Amino acid sequence: MARIDELTNCPECNSSWDGGDIFETLRPQKWCENMSDDELREDVHKHYAPPHRFSRLVGVEVRGGYDGVSFWECPDCKARWDRFTQRKVVNAHASSGSAVE
Numbered sequence: 001m002a003r004i005d006e007l008t009n010c011p012e013c014n015s016s017w018d019g020g021d022i023f024e025t026l027r028p029q030k031w032c033e034n035m036s037d038d039e040l041r042e043d044v045h046k047h048y049a050p051p052h053r054f055s056r057l058v059g060v061e062v063r064g065g066y067d068g069v070s071f072w073e074c075p076d077c078k079a080r081w082d083r084f085t086q087r088k089v090v091n092a093h094a095s096s097g098s099a100v101e
């Protein structure tokens, strides 16, 4: 099975997690209005991994748990997967941080 964060669609509800091309998304933003297309493209390639697209997949951190993303959550159906085992998490509600070891 592919890693959850490498999928382009939710295996549960099949909604697209494609958040769009990073360059196209950033170009109209104000912070980079003085950058040329080439400069912005270079910046995107420096800071983001290929294929340089945003993902709508939500990284969930558990307070008091692992320092970083512990779960991936679909923004549409709220299904969650354990980041380490890639397994779907059943009955993990919101950010209660009550994940059982």
Ligand SMILES: [Zn+2]
Pocket (backbone or CB within 6 Å): 010, 011, 012, 013, 014, 015, 074, 075, 076, 077, 078, 079
């Ligand atoms: Zn979903």
